[in-house]
Amino acid sequence: MSDVGAFIRFVRELYGQREGAIALHAPTMGQREKAWVNQAIDSTFVSSVGAFVTEFEQRIAAFVGARHAVATVNGTAALHVALRVAGVQPGDLVLTQALTFVATCNAITYCGAEPVFVDVEAPTLGMDPEALAAWLADHAVLAAGQCVERQSGRVIRACVPMHTLGHPARVDAIAQLCGRWGLALIEDAAEALGSYRAGRHVGTFGRLGAFSFNGNKVITTGGGGAVVTDDEALARWARHLTTTAKRVHPWLFDHDEVGYNYRMPNLNAAFGIAQWERLPALLSSKRQVADAYRQWADRHGWCFVQEPSDTRSNYWLNAFCLPDLQARDAFLQATNAAGVMTRPLWTPMHRLPIYQRCRRGDLPVTEKLSDTVVNVPSSALTQGDE
Ligand SMILES: *Cc1c(COP(=O)(O)O)cnc(C)c1O
Numbered sequence: 001m002s003d004v005g006a007f008i009r010f011v012r013e014l015y016g017q018r019e020g021a022i023a024l025h026a027p028t029m030g031q032r033e034k035a036w037v038n039q040a041i042d043s044t045f046v047s048s049v050g051a052f053v054t055e056f057e058q059r060i061a062a063f064v065g066a067r068h069a070v071a072t073v074n075g076t077a078a079l080h081v082a083l084r085v086a087g088v089q090p091g092d093l094v095l096t097q098a099l100t101f102v103a104t105c106n107a108i109t110y111c112g113a114e115p116v117f118v119d120v121e122a123p124t125l126g127m128d129p130e131a132l133a134a135w136l137a138d139h140a141v142l143a144a145g146q147c148v149e150r151q152s153g154r155v156i157r158a159c160v161p162m163h164t165l166g167h168p169a170r171v172d173a174i175a176q177l178c179g180r181w182g183l184a185l186i187e188d189a190a191e192a193l194g195s196y197r198a199g200r201h202v203g204t205f206g207r208l209g210a211f212s213f214n215g216n217k218v219i220t221t222g223g224g225g226a227v228v229t230d231d232e233a234l235a236r237w238a239r240h241l242t243t244t245a246k247r248v249h250p251w252l253f254d255h256d257e258v259g260y261n262y263r264m265p266n267l268n269a270a271f272g273i274a275q276w277e278r279l280p281a282l283l284s285s286k287r288q289v290a291d292a293y294r295q296w297a298d299r300h301g302w303c304f305v306q307e308p309s310d311t312r313s314n315y316w317l318n319a320f321c322l323p324d325l326q327a328r329d330a331f332l333q334a335t336n337a338a339g340v341m342t343r344p345l346w347t348p349m350h351r352l353p354i355y356q357r358c359r360r361g362d363l364p365v366t367e368k369l370s371d372t373v374v375n376v377p378s379s380a381l382t383q384g385d386e
Contacts, residue, residue, distance in 0.1 A: 003300050004334045010296055011340050011377055014289065024341040025216045025317060026379040028282060032274040040270035048243070050266025052273060057226070059276045060211070064193075064201040066228035068235030071264035071272075072242055075190040075212025078225035079107035081262060082208040083158065085227075085237045086184040088113050092157040093149060093359070095135070095183070097127045098348040099366045100162045104188050105349050113157065117350050117360035124308045125319075125369060126169025127161035129177060135361040136181055147181045158184040163192035163202050165375070166218070166316030167307055171197060171205040178206065186210065190225070193218045194283045194314035203228055208238075213272060218286070218314055219279055221272035224264050239263075278382075283314055285380035290315035293376065305373065317375040319345075325371045332374060343375045 015022050040046055053071050060069035072078040088094060090112025096104055098117035105115045118135045121128035140147050140156055147156040159178050161169045171187060178185040185206025189195075192202045193211055203209025208231075213224035227238045240246075245259030264272075290313075297304035303321040307313035322328045328344060335342040348370045349355040350363060 003302070004331055006300070007296070008335060008338045008340050011335075014292055015377065015379070015381070019339070021339045022341060022377045023379060024343055024375060024377055027215055027220045028278060028380050028382060029220075029271075029275070032277060033271050036270040036274040037267060040267050043266075046267045047265050048261075048263040050269065052266045052269035053264055056221075056264070056269040056272045056276070059273065060226050061228060063276075063279070064203055064209070064211075064228055066201075066204050066209070067230045068228065068232065070227045070235055070238045070242060071269060072225040072227065072262045073264055074223045075210060075214060075217075075225035076103040076107055077242070077260065077262040078210040078212070078227045079103060079160075079186070079188060079190075080110045081238050081241050081260070082186050082210050082227045082229075083107055083111050083113070083160075084241060085234045086158050086186055086207055088157050088184075089155075092155050094158045094160060095132065095156065096160040096188075097162055097366070098350045098355075098360065098363055099125065099164065099345065099370060100188065100349065101190070101346055102349065102352070103190070104160060104162055105355055108160065115349065115355065115358050116156070117348075117355075117358060117363060117366075119361055119363045119365050120164070120369065121170075122365055122369065124167055124169050124311075125164035125305065125373070126167065126171075127159075127174060128365065129170050129173035131361055132159070132174060132177055136177065138361075139359075140181065142182065145182055147183055156181075156183065158186055159206075160186050160188055162188040162190075163195060165305070165319055166192045166195050166314040167305070168192065168195050168197040168202045168311040168313065170308075171202060175205045184208075190214075191217065191316045192314060194279065195316075196312040198310050204230070207231065208234060213268075213275075218282060218316055219272070219275035221264065221268040221275065224268050224272060226264075281382050282380045285382045286315045286378065288381060289378060290318055293318045293320075316378065318378045319373050319375050321369070322372050322374060328372055328374055335376075341377060345370045345373045345375070
């Protein structure tokens with residue numbers, strides 16, 4: 001890794017920043033956002049009721065090609081609600097990947113369910129359909145149309161693959177397996193707005209998908225998220241749950257189940273509409289950044305993580321795969337010391353004390369990738385008011 005110095009100079013040139021810190025992923029914003037947020041203020045509807053939330057939801061649904069979208073306070077809340085309306089109950093098992101941000105597992109835990117980890121695959125960084133098939137063949141049986149763990153009899157209710165760094169997982173193959181085993185497929189597409197597999201937007205392959213609009217994602221609402229689905233009844237229930245399960249009535253406070261205060265405020269939705277208008281420019285700028293990294297990697301013999309075949313990735317966070325843990329740590333040390341922000345992947349969930357006792361298949365690829373993959377600065381090159 002003797003080229004780290006050259007890499008640092010390359011990133012500084014790419015972002016036209018000779019000095020100062022270069023962020024991993026900075027949001028792009030400007031006058032547009034101010035104008036929309038001002039409209040929300042002028043309307044006096046700044047909280048969890050307002051026209052911009054509905055408009056924001058319509059834009060999400062239209063963009064990803066889903067019938068319905070329900071906007072939430074953040075992506076974690078979106079995942080939680082998606083799992084609830086998919087029928088995940090206390091005591092259930094939910095298949096997912098250990099190579100993910102902790103929110104995926106936390107949302108499963110909020111339902112009183114337990115995550116089960118299967119391995120990921122190197123080309124997509126997402127759940128490996130073969131590993132999923134193998135775990136199910138070894139541990140599951142179908143009993144009266146329900147998937148249960150053979151040993152304990154516990155219901156395996158759902159499967160939550162994650163589109164890592166925006167690269168689409170093989171959700172078409174995973175969807176087939178879920179169909180065969182009677183599992184609800186819920187995609188954690190938090191990082192993957194603008195990513196497609198076989199021409200279809202991710203998050204729409206299963207029963208529900210969840211997106212995040214946190215400050216570090218492709219577009220942001222400050223904090224925010226959304227559930228998408230084609231199922232009208234599920235969308236209605238999700239919206240009900242996010243608004244304290246209050247029955248529609250002009251004045252009565254009638255709540256027919258324990259709901260959540262998870263609805264996205266109008267102020268955030270206004271900001272989000274302005275961001276939405278930037279999305280095409282942001283996505284193409286991010287592809288330009290990815291192209292530059294790929295070309296640099298080709299010239300220097302580095303391994304750049306590219307979009308898998310038959311997909312279009314949003315390249316949310318660009319990544320390189322380094323030879324080993326030692327090379328990774330040397331890279332992280334040198335780049336961060338030089339003000340070029342880089343990060344390892346997440347500590348895999350089965351190595352966190354809170355999830356280390358969860359069931360899991362063999363995770364060799366998860367371990368290898370978490371030891372060797374690094375994320376590098378990936379903000380769009382377009383400036384706020386261009
Ligand atoms: C960002 C993210 C979330 C959660 O989003 P928040 O809006 O931060 O709650 C969930 N899963 C993954 C994989 C993420 O990257």
